[in-house]
Amino acid sequence: MNISQQPHIEPTFRTWxxxxTSTLCEDRVQLSDWxxxxxxxxxxxxxxYTNPDKDPEFMSTQALTQSLAxxxxxxxxxxxxLIDVGQGRDAIExxxxxxxxxxxxxxxxLEEFQQDGYLPSQMDYHRMFPIHFYTKYSDPLVAVQVTRFTDGGVALGIMILHKIADKYSQCLFLDAWCKQxxxxxxxxxxxxxxxxxxxxNVAVTDEVLDYYRDEHRISGEDHDIRINPDQPKYARTAPDGPMPLKxxxxxxxxxxxxxxxxxAHTPDMIKNKIWLSTKDALFAMLFRAIVRSRDVSPDEAVNMIMGINGRSKMKGLDLYFGNWMV
Structure with a gap:
């Protein structure tokens, strides 16, 4: 009897x-307040990454590791x-x-994987990453896993420690690696x-504190967090809040x-040359969909707080590597 093998992931290679060229130096890279x-x-x-030509050398191990080095x-x-330097701060050794x-x-x-909506029932996305939790000093700041499909397609899973880089910096590094x-x-x-x-000599004003308290307020007299016993173990919860979305x-x-x-652009916006970026229009569409799915009254105000790349608000920071979100 010929029983086809169910799709699963099997690690095949691991290295550091x-x-x-040696970059050893006595200086440490200090972390910012952010x-x-x-x-x-x-x-x-x-x-x-698809591999329509079935090229056996597509994203080869040698090319990836050498360019990464x-x-x-x-x-x-x-x-x-990462190393603890005292007073609640870390630095990069x-x-x-x-x-x-x-x-x-x-x-x-990969073709079948795509047809299943990138989420087959038997697939565990965690297995596409080489590490998940930072637990000790020896853990890497960056970890990469190359998962190869039977048709030559590739999934590239990258983990970077949030303590040292935001998404913009992560993409800056990936862009450099690809070009190298x-x-x-x-x-x-x-x-x-x-x-x-x-x-x-920057002063935190009462106005700023009031704004912070308003954005982080907890409504109601009872602030105890009651967890639904039927809720998945690692799902997020909130005071009397709904079950988390899938x-x-x-x-x-x-x-x-x-x-x-x-x-996203109304006739008045076009007339007055008020332009939205593609990203702003996308976020607005997603936010509207979320609000409508929650059956919110048309008269109820709904706010969205979203972190954005702070480099776009200041000059000379395009190549800054670290965390700079506002």
Whole structure:
């Protein structure tokens, strides 16, 4: 009897990638105030690459590891380790300990995986990442897993410690790695924490404190958090709040995004040249969908707080590597 194997992931290779040229130095990269308040947790990015030509050398291990080692010469803090320097602060010890690199095989095709909406019932997305929790000093700041499908397609799972980088910085590093692999010049990051230092003698006014308290208020007299016993163990909860929403994977295409942007502009906005970016239009559409799904009264005010890249609000910070969200 020939029983076909159910799709599953099997790790096949694991190594540590260090900078191709030693970057050892006595200096540590200090963390900014924005870095310090971030959690010691990994931020995931999962990217999928099709291989329509079935090229056996597509995203080869040698090309990926060599280009990663080369790009780490410029992004050398990512090969270091976090160290406690006292007074509630951490720093990056630049010791060239390396980035975790792992490969795995997925026993099905990427084409079938896509047809199932990127979320087959038997699939566990956690298995597409080489590490999930930061627990000790020796844990890497960056970890990568290359998952290869039977049709030559690839999933690239990247974890970067939020304590040292926001999403913008994560993408800056990935862009540099990709360009290094193709032999194309890339932008080099800056780790100058003085660029985001708080100016001296900055006063926190009563107005700012009132705004903070209003945004973080807890309504009602009873502030005890009561957890629904039927709620999944690791799901988020809130005082008397509804059960958490399920995860939803959304797939966007350029033509749909352009149509969304066109629909977001009213005749008055066009007449007065009030333009929304594609990202703003997308977030507005998603926010409207969430509000409508919750059956909120048309008269009820609904607010959304969203972190954005602070580099767009200041000059000279395009290549700043760290956390700078507002």
């Amino acid at each position: 990638v260090t900078p191709s 870095d310090v308040v971030m959690f010691k947790s990994y931020t995931p990015i999962l990217l999928f 080369d790009v780490l010469v410029e992004f050398y803090p990512l090969a270091g380790r 630049c010791n060239d300990a390396g980035v975790l690199f792992q490969e795995a095989k997925y026993y099905s095709s 692999a193709r032999g194309v010049a890339y932008n080099k990051a800056t780790y100058d924490r003085s660029l985001v230092a708080v100016p001296p 995860s939803v994977i959304l797939e966007f295409y350029s033509d749909g995004l352009h149509q969304c942007k066109r629909d």
